Amino acid sequence: xxxxxxxxxxxxxxxxxxxxxxxxxxxxxxxxxxxxxxxxxxxxxxxxxxxxxxxxxxxxxxxxxxxxxxxxxxxxxxxxxxxxxxxxxxxxxxxxxxxxxxxxxxxxxxxxxxxxxxxxxxxxxxxxxxxxxxxxxxxxxxxxxxxxxxxxxxxxxxxxxxxxxxxxxxxxxxxxxxxxxxxxxxxxxxxxxxxxxxxxxxxxxxxxxxxxxxxxxxxxxxxxxxxxxxxxxxxxxxxxxxxxxxxxxxxxxxxxxxxxxxxxxxxxxxxxxxxxxxxxxxxxxxxxxxxxxxxxxxxxxxxxxxxxxxxxxxxxxxxxxxxxxxxxxxx
Numbered sequence: 256x257x258x259x260x261x262x263x264x265x266x267x268x269x270x271x272x273x274x275x276x277x278x279x280x281x282x283x284x285x286x287x288x289x290x291x292x293x294x295x296x297x298x299x300x301x302x303x304x305x306x307x308x309x310x311x312x313x314x315x316x317x318x319x320x321x322x323x324x325x326x327x328x329x330x331x332x333x334x335x336x337x338x339x340x341x342x343x344x345x346x347x348x349x350x351x352x353x354x355x356x357x358x359x360x361x362x363x364x365x366x367x368x369x370x371x372x373x374x375x376x377x378x379x380x381x382x383x384x385x386x387x388x389x390x391x392x393x394x395x396x397x398x399x400x401x402x403x404x405x406x407x408x409x410x411x412x413x414x415x416x417x418x419x420x421x422x423x424x425x426x427x428x429x430x431x432x433x434x435x436x437x438x439x440x441x442x443x444x445x446x447x448x449x450x451x452x453x454x455x456x457x458x459x460x461x462x463x464x465x466x467x468x469x470x471x472x473x474x475x476x477x478x479x480x481x482x483x484x485x486x487x488x489x490x491x492x493x494x495x496x497x498x499x500x501x502x503x504x505x506x507x508x509x510x511x512x513x514x515x516x517x518x519x520x521x522x523x524x525x526x527x528x529x530x531x532x533x534x535x536x537x538x539x540x541x542x543x544x545x546x547x548x549x550x551x552x553x554x555x556x557x558x559x560x561x562x563x564x565x566x567x568x569x570x571x572x573x574x575x576x577x578x579x580x581x582x583x584x585x586x
Contacts, residue, residue, distance in 0.1 A: 286328035288494045289321050292486065298477035299326060305475065308431060308456035310416075313479030315461060316528020320414055322479075323457040327410035332455070337412045338379035340419040346426035349413065350381030350436040358440075371440045377401055380454065381436055383409035387452035396438075396446065410455045417460040424470040431456065432473055482529060484510055494533050499540055508584070509536055512556070515580050516563065522572050527563040535562045553581060 261273050291299070295311075299322075302309035311319040327335040338349050354374040360366070375398065377385060385393050386407050416424060430436050434448035448454060458474065460466065482490060487510060491499060499506055509532075517526045527535075538559040556577060564573045 286321070286325040286333075289318065289325035290486075290490055290493050291318075291322060291325065292480070292482070295322065295477055295479060298475055302475040303455065306453055308458055308474045310458045310460060310466075310471070310474040310476045311479060312460050312462050312476075314481055314526075314528060316530040317479045317481060318529065319459040319479060320412065323410060323412035323459075326455070326457065330410070330455075332408050332410045335412055336379040336383050336409050336454075337414060339414045340416045340423065342418055342420065344419040344423055346423055346430070347436075349378060349427065350384070350430070351375055351377045351438065353440050372396070372398060375438070375440065379411045379413075380431075380456070381446070383411045383454035384434055384436065384446055384448045387434075387448040387454060388446075389449075393446065396441075396444070406449060406452050408452045408454065410457065413456065413458045415461060416458045417463045417466065421464070421467065425467050428469060428473065484514070487513075487529065487532065490529065491533065491536060495537055495540065499536065505539060506536070509539060511584075512577070512580050513563075515576055516573060521576050523564075523569045523576075525564075525566050525569055531563050531565075535559055538562060553577065 261275060299309060311322060313319055323337075324335050327333045352375075353371075354376075358371060358374040377398075382401065385396065385401060386409055389406055390397070390404065434450075434453050436446055438444045438446070488506065491506060513527065513532055513535075515521060516523060539555070542555065542559070557574075560570075560573060560577070564570055
């Protein structure tokens with residue numbers, strides 16, 4: 256619904272539960288709308304040819320994580336298997352986790368099974384390596400939550416690997432290169448991927464800290480550049496085609512203001528990203544359906560600024576930039 260304000264903040268309750276629109280996050284995550292730049296396409300194909308991990312850097316919101324989802328979808332290896340690195344991650348976590356405490360409790364109380372396999376949970380890369388084998392070959396390792404209906408290749412995303420401790424990538428060198436892992440809790444059982452179904456590994460980094468040189472040597476690298484204006488237009492039409500149709504003025508005005516907000520001379524400490532532009536544009540498109548001049552009024556833009564400006568210190572600066580921009584449009 257255009258211009259909808261579901262929450263009024265008046266203390267009055269709706270007569271019935273309110274029907275809200277589908278989350279924009281779900282729409283923007285649709286792999287069918289992802290557009291990779293030519294350099295990224297080349298880097299992906301080099302990584303596929305060499306069988307090496309692809310390490311992606313770039314500003315937040317430029318599509319690093321979404322590339323992995325797009326690749327899995329386009330090649331027919333969906334769904335994507337994802338591991339989110341944390342400051343507490345260790346190398347084993349990428350393959351499996353083991354409930355040591357639960358196993359200990361069962362052994363000392365007699366409650367439940369003491370079979371170690373029942374306390375094992377396979378994570379992204381461990382699951383991908385399992386699935387790269389015939390089910391019969393790994394039947395001894397399959398649990399109720401481990402699906403393996405036949406040999407298959409998987410795309411695995413290690414998201415924000417730079418958040419993990421520095422030892423994390425170093426501890427993965429041999430396993431990632433050979434696509435295998437060991438399970439000490441099962442008598443040092445070793446699981447190795449069939450080379451013909453080797454998992455495709457995508458890693459993202461926000462460059463918060465440098466990765467070890469030995470790890471970098473084993474990766475294909477690409478830094479996703481921030482899109483120029485023409486590319487932003489293509490991305491917007493790919494993602495929001497149904498919402499932006501016949502709204503050329505809206506798009507051009509929005510890109511003008513977006514450029515102003517991202518300009519280093521503007522003074523914002525945190526620059527809005529491509530993903531935030533898409534969210535902002537969808538709000539503007541819905542609010543401007545009945546507006547002839549689209550976003551050329553402060554009342555039209557101000558309520559949606561919260562989707563672009565995410566710090567309190569940038570808010571006053573953004574308002575001044577908005578006012579100055581509107582004066583140029585109204586002149």
